[in-house]
Amino acid sequence: GNSVTQMEGPVTLSEEAFLTINCTYTATGYPSLFWYVQYPGEGLQLLLKATKADDKGSNKGFEATYRKETTSFHLEKGSVQVSDSAVYFCAWMDSSYKLIFGSGTRLLVRP
């Protein structure tokens, strides 16, 4: 069925390390893809998006490329900061405009 699979957390990194959070999706067609971030006690904030194959979404040093051939949308950042500690959700939008979310990946960045 339609789903999103994210790597399990927590992911623990030292400050300035390179980050990759894997995300693959199962969907019909070519849906829009999103990464959301949730800081403790808060709602979700849109981090970046891509609407078609080979698009690269980017924001605040984070990037993700829409890979149609591997149905993936992995999140990367070259140098993480302590303030990036949060839960990251990968999602796609289906044809009726609802978001299908992965289970989230908790990132902990140590000073």
Add this chain to the structure above:
Amino acid sequence: NAGVMQNPRHLVRRRGQEARLRCSPMKGHSHVYWYRQLPEEGLKFMVYLQKENIIDESGMPKERFSAEFPKEGPSILRIQQVVRGDSAAYFCASSPGLAGVMSYEQYFGPGTRLTVT
């Protein structure tokens, strides 16, 4: 421009009581979505509404749950006769709902954390 507003932020109910969660979309947005987040899980879609219309309620439990988005006022998610399993964070999102897929980009509120004792 105020974001999506939800209230209350925290709600405690005893089993069997009713819970009412309110969501005011961003100014100019006419589409509202409700999602539920169980502890340590991702968000699950519940219902999608436009003003005075339910567009998609495929994620709503068949019993005890209802939602509305009246012509005036906030959207309301109502849970009757709450049980412990209803304890979760309930998030509302809104979108402009104009033509084009990116007009359906969803902006989330801070959520209501419901605890059933």
